Every structure is written in C-alpha cells, then in structure tokens.
Amino acid sequence: MPDLAGIIQQEIAGNGPITFARFMEQALYHPELGYYTSPGAKIGRAGDFYTAPTVNPLFGAMLARRIDQMWVASGRPEQWVVAEYGPGTGILARDIATALQNNHPDLYDVLTYYLIEISSALKKVQQEILWNSPADNDKFCWIDRLAEIGPGHIANGCVLANELVDAFPVHLVRQEGNDLQELYVGLCGDDDDCNSSSVFSLVAGPLSTPELAEYFSMQNIRLENGQQAEVNLQARQWLAEVAGHLKHGYLITIDYGATSRELYAAHRFNGTLRCFYKHRLVDNPLVNVGGQDITAHVNFSTLITWGKQLGLQDIELATQPQFLLNMGILDILQKQPDYTSNPEFNKITSAIKQLVLPGGMGDIFKVLVQQCSFSS
Template identity: 40%
Template sequence: MLLPEIIIEKIKNEGPISFQDFMEMALYYSDLGYYNSKQDKIGAEGDFYTNSSLSASFGAMLGRQIEEMWQALDKKTFKIIEYGAGTGLLCHDILDYLKTNADLYKSLTYSIIEKSTSMREIEKTHLTEKVSWHSSIQEIPQMNACILSNELVDNFAVHQVVMEDQLMEIFVDYEHGFKEVLQPANAALITYFEDLNVTLPEGFRTEVNLEAITWIKEVAQWLKKGYVITIDYGALSSELYEIQRHLGTLLCFNKHRINDNPYQFIGEQDITTHTNFSALKDWGAKYGLKYCGLVNQANFLLGLGFKEYQDRLVKDKQSNVQLALQESIINYRLLMDLGTKFKVLIQRKGVSDYPLSGLKFINSAQNLSLNRF
C-alpha cells in the first residue's frame, strides 16, 4: 500500500487527523516516509543541499568551535552527540579536523542519534571509527559533551494553527482529496503562545513546534556539563509573527524545487518550517541551559576564521583554477546565501562563561531583541 493510501485509510477509520500527525507520517512512516525511504535526499541528485554537503570547511569550523569547548571543559574526556546526522558528512569533516589535535582526538567519542534507518545505513558506509549510533540520548552515558544539531529542528512535525475568534488547530480530512478542517486548539498550543508573550492577529496562520520543546527539555536534562549548538534556518518570535508571515513558514522541497503544498508528493518531498529560536532559548532556560548567544551562520564562520582557512585552501589549489573557482562559489553560498538565512544558537550548562570564537561577531541588537521574547 502506498503512503497516501495509508494516510487516507487512517482518516477514514479515525476521522480527521492533526496536521502534526499527517506531517509525522509523511516524513517518518516506516520505510515509506520521506526520511525512512531509500531515495537520495541531499546533494545534486536529491532535493536540497545542506551546509555540510557544500564544503568540508563547514565541518572544520565546527571542529574549531568544539575544540574551544573542550578547552573550556578542562580538556577532559569528551563526547560529541549529533542529532540527525544526514549522510554523516558533517561528522566525518568534524572528526577529520579534530585529528590535528591528538590529545582531544584520543579523549573523544562521537555518538549519532538517528531515527531514520536508511540514513543510518548511509552514515555507516564512511564513518568507521570513533562513532556509535543510538535511538535516544538516554542510551548514552553522561559525560562532558557538546550536543550538536544541524538542520534538525526544522524537520520536526509541527501543529498548524490559525487565529479566528479563538485559536484553532488545523486537521487533515479526506473527501475526493485531502482538505483542511479546523478544531479548537488544545491547552498546550494556547499555552505555547502565552509563554512566549505572543498574540496572533485574526486570520494569522502559523506553526507550533511542540516537538522542539520536548527535544530541548530532553537535551537539557541529559546534559550535566557542556554545550548545545543548534544550527537551523529560523528567527525570533518578533520576526516569525510579523504580519508578512501571516501564512506561516511551511515549505516543501522536491528535486531542488520549492512549493508550499504538503499534500502532494507524499513521502517523496521534504516538509520544513522555520525554527523559533526564542522558544529554544526560553524553554532551554527553564530546563537549566544558559544562553551564550545567537548569531547568523556567516558571522559564526567568520569568527572562527573561515575566510583565512578557505584562502589557504584556495592558495594550495592555485595549480587547479577550476577547483579554486569552485571553492570561491562555495564560500559565497556558505557566507552570503545560507550564511544570512541560518542561525547558530549556543547554550551551556555547568560551564562558566567562556569566550567562544563563533560568537565573536555577535549582533548586540539581535541579542537585545532576543532577550525581550
């Protein structure tokens, strides 16, 4: 049975399902959901590019930041935990860079939390040392750690809501095609906006990522001493709920083409929404994570010496003009294109304030804004 047929049968048997349930099935249903299918997802033959799929330099810069975090943690036994490692390229590039620090590399282990069986198989083909795989962070013994996610939170299944006389949740029904119906929002959805001090205007449609709250709670409670790095595209509450975003932020990616219709290509396209960094900061604080800073990806990379690192690589490749040109194009994408869209949030627990190079060029106005929401 095809995935759309399975979803239709569920609706016929149980009645309309929440959009969150629909998105969860579309992305993660066993063997048929987008992330559990065997189709190419990342790169030229897939549906989208990631930071790590563009250049190994991205992983090297994260390696530099993690190296500083290890130093802040007194250079003791250290673990990197990556959620949703994709093809494993980022893990490979981080480890490859950290091999230059023998003391750190010797004391280091790397754990990947991956619920996609197909992606786990891909990762294992080229990650042959230092790496273990897990279904939950609870399987991993606690130690000094950096918990890393790159383009993870945007793929959590979200609830969709619209403000009418009261907050209404969007459910998915089926009658000669998928259609949306409204039901009064439950207490968890209403409380989400109250806690963020957000009032939606009438007619405003948006998403609520309750899974992100569950995730940051789990991360914060597991971590005793270390850092959390969250990289994703998204914004603060003050930006996400501006009137120009009254239709929400949901987008779908299929063969490098963008659309806003999640009810087509079910199981064959990615479905994403913007990450609310205000929510990650606020709920992280409730569960014990201290805020270090939020910066866009370009400034994060520049603070870590990305340009100097890339200039050295290009100089080494001067004999091959084509490779040098390709590296320059990658630089543009990581800094000017994705670099302005993606944000990097760093939080800490059990560690005193320590100057992190990735936050060197942090925008003070942005942080003042963040602290208000």
C-alpha cells in the same frame, strides 16, 4: 501494502481528521514509507535539497574549531562526547571528525562521536560514509537516544544538530477573530474546496492541546485575523531530552529560523511551511506524501526560553555567516598556496560565498549555543 497516502487515509477514515503534526510525522517518518525513512537520496545534488555540510567540508572544520574551544574551556577533560542528532548522510560527522584528527589531535584522542538518527535507511548511508572516512571507525557509535550513553549521562561534551529541528512535525494554527484554531488534515469531501491533486484537505477545529495557546501567550504573540502559523512542540521535548542527559556541556543548534517576533510578524501571513522536491519549492504539503520534504522555520526564541526552563543557558546566538567568520573561515583562503592557478582556491571561494554571503545559505541560518552545568 497500500501507499503512504492510503495508510493515512485509512487512519483518518477510522478516527477522523488528524493534526497536521501527526500527518507530517507519518509523511516524514512512517517506519518504512516516510520521506526520511524510505531509501533513496534526499540530501545533496541527487536529492531534494542542499544543507551546509553538502557545500564544503569547511563547514564541519569550523564546527570542529568551535568544539575544540568548548573542550579547552571545559579544562580539557579526558573523555569528550560529540552527539549529533539527525546526521543525514553522515558527512558533517565525517568532516568534524577528520578536522579534529588533522587539526586538534589532543581532542581527537579523547573523542567519541555518537550519531542519533531516526531513519534506518539513513543510518546505513552514514555507516557507509563514516566507515570509509579517514577517521578511525571506532570513534563512531550509533544510538537511539542519549540515555544509551551510560548511567553517568554525558559527563563532558557537546550535542549538535544541523537542520534537525526544522524537520520536526509541527502543528498548524490559524487565528479566527478572537479564537486560535488548529488546522487538521481531513479527507476531501464533495462539499469543500479541495485541491484536486490531493485526497486530503485542511479543516479547522478547536486546539488539540492547551499547549498551543500557552505557546503564544508565553511569547505575548497574537496573530492577525486569518494568519496561519506553525508551532513546533517537539522542539521542547527534544530540549528536555538533551538537558536531561547533558551534565557539563554544550548544545549547538543550527537551522533556518528567526525570533518569535519575526516569525509571527504579519508579513508571514501564511506561515513558513515549505516542501522540497528535486530542488524545487512546493507549496502544498498534502501532495506527493512521503515523496517530498516538509519543513518549517525554527523559532529560536522558544529554544532559548524553553532551554532556560530546563537549565540550558544561551551563550551565543549568531547568524551562520557571523559564526563562520568568528571561527576564521577566511583564514583558510589565506593559507591556500598560489591561488592564481589553484583550483582548490576557487572551490573554497565559492563555498564560502554560498555559506556566508547574503543571497546564499547564510541569510536565514542561525547558530544557537546553549550551555549547561549541573552539579553531580
């Protein structure tokens, strides 16, 4: 079998340049050779990047508190679904379920926790972790889409995604005078200024879909001449799937990102596309295809606008530090016994610093809570 770069090269040689979104989809999710779909550690110390759940189980415990508040606000229904998209290694599911079991047993009793993961390799990792976790195995179910939960959809529950949306394939665009152009991935020819470390190069062309121009006009945004930006159209499809299957419930989206004004401001002239390889930032997405993570900041304004169009009302948008402080993350420190000689105290203190203080993970992460209530 050729390598992933070879497979993409063949596709381009046969059909011409492909959108960056198609390139990113192959690079991350090609069924066997994609970054997320191939075996090997991606998340955590042995992988390429950390996420908040890898810092400390406290992150999951705070989400468990918020989910319990939602269950109580919904009148303590007799069945409650948590459906987590893109669960990665499964440790957030483990930490939420364990915190519910220990601290919110009434909700734990009525809980079913669904995991929706695109990568079969990661599903295996999740099963290994969750089947060996303190929570009961039969609490966890793996599904490919929300529709599988049943004909009644999710009657009551909460859909959750931590660092999912930043991993969706994005289109790349660039403003050229009065024209918005799309950047495609083509093959290096003899005449262009190709980066010698890649067989691919970016080539400008007309927009592949009118949705890209509509995206900017909907937000009243015009990029600076020469400015490059990413557009995440898959986020809308995902919101539509969630809104289409959640009857009474909540969606919690946690990710790094900003409002559209901040995201497309002139100081972000080159956009927010970034790659990670062994905890190093790489600025070229066209190299190490399938071996490095590719990601872009999330536009929280469009999640809110599209959500409203689909029947999801935004009820909370907080920075991650605000969210964790509101959930009482500091109480955990006060409850630690004999903190002068307690190693757990130091561990928790440094985790809280990383999650909450400027300079750590807290700076750019946001938590968006949306709610829907469709009458049956």
